[in-house]
Amino acid sequence: MKTIKAMNSILLPLTVNNVEKEIKVNHVYCIGYAGRNIEKTMEHIIELEKIGVPRPAEVPTLYPVRRNSLSQTEEIEVLGDKTSGEAEIVLVFGDTEDEVYITVGSDHTDRSLETIDINQSKQICDKPIAREAWNLNHVIDHWDDLILTSQVYLNGEWQNYQEAKINEIIPLNEIKGFLNKKDVSFKNIVVFSGTVPLLEGFKYGSKFKMSFIDKVRSTELHAEYAITRLDSEE
Numbered sequence: 001m002k003t004i005k006a007m008n009s010i011l012l013p014l015t016v017n018n019v020e021k022e023i024k025v026n027h028v029y030c031i032g033y034a035g036r037n038i039e040k041t042m043e044h045i046i047e048l049e050k051i052g053v054p055r056p057a058e059v060p061t062l063y064p065v066r067r068n069s070l071s072q073t074e075e076i077e078v079l080g081d082k083t084s085g086e087a088e089i090v091l092v093f094g095d096t097e098d099e100v101y102i103t104v105g106s107d108h109t110d111r112s113l114e115t116i117d118i119n120q121s122k123q124i125c126d127k128p129i130a131r132e133a134w135n136l137n138h139v140i141d142h143w144d145d146l147i148l149t150s151q152v153y154l155n156g157e158w159q160n161y162q163e164a165k166i167n168e169i170i171p172l173n174e175i176k177g178f179l180n181k182k183d184v185s186f187k188n189i190v191v192f193s194g195t196v197p198l199l200e201g202f203k204y205g206s207k208f209k210m211s212f213i214d215k216v217r218s219t220e221l222h223a224e225y226a227i228t229r230l231d232s233e234e
Helices: 038-050 118-123 139-146 173-183
Strands: 004-006 009-016 019-025 027-032 063-064 077-078 087-093 100-106 130-133 147-154 158-163 189-195 206-212 221-228
Touching: 004 063, 009 063, 009 100, 027 130, 063 118, 087 147, 100 206, 158 206, 173 189, 189 206
Parallel strands: 009 130, 027 189, 077 221
Antiparallel strands: 004 009, 009 019, 027 063, 087 100, 087 189, 100 130, 147 158, 147 206, 206 221
């Protein structure tokens, strides 16, 4: 299912508690460098600097991305062999501040372009997002116990890529505080709100899948997509 375009916005289909909804989206953002442990975050920034990725001007950092980059299809198309996904908390704000949903998405990024311009590296890739979501108020009381996982398909097998509780990411009140600081309206927006560490560094596969796991309520959200290279000789 593709998102539906409307004037200066898109309509994002989401299934919440078996109810089909269409959420109007005016803006989409990614929050980068959202680790809760600032020392580990700075270590990561220094590691990235060593491979040519510029140091961010501030931590966390807000990156606006294309509305039409949101994808609920089972495939994205990319250029080059250095693009990869990352499982992220995705917050979806509806028509009011009280209408908030949470789901899982992938901040798929061109890692080679990231060494030149981080925002461009995010803009060039579609952002896959799950078709299902939870009401935020159903998980808010056990937020830190939610788990993000991802796997990458490489060399003919699925390999574990990420797995951690989201207490690795700045808490929800800090996410909202940061958005307030950046004058972002909590209405009709989608925010990729942070990821958990990679288990073994970047891997570049032909498929990516991710899960948001709520063990307290014994439920999960899933999304999976193929990564097709437009410049492949195959």
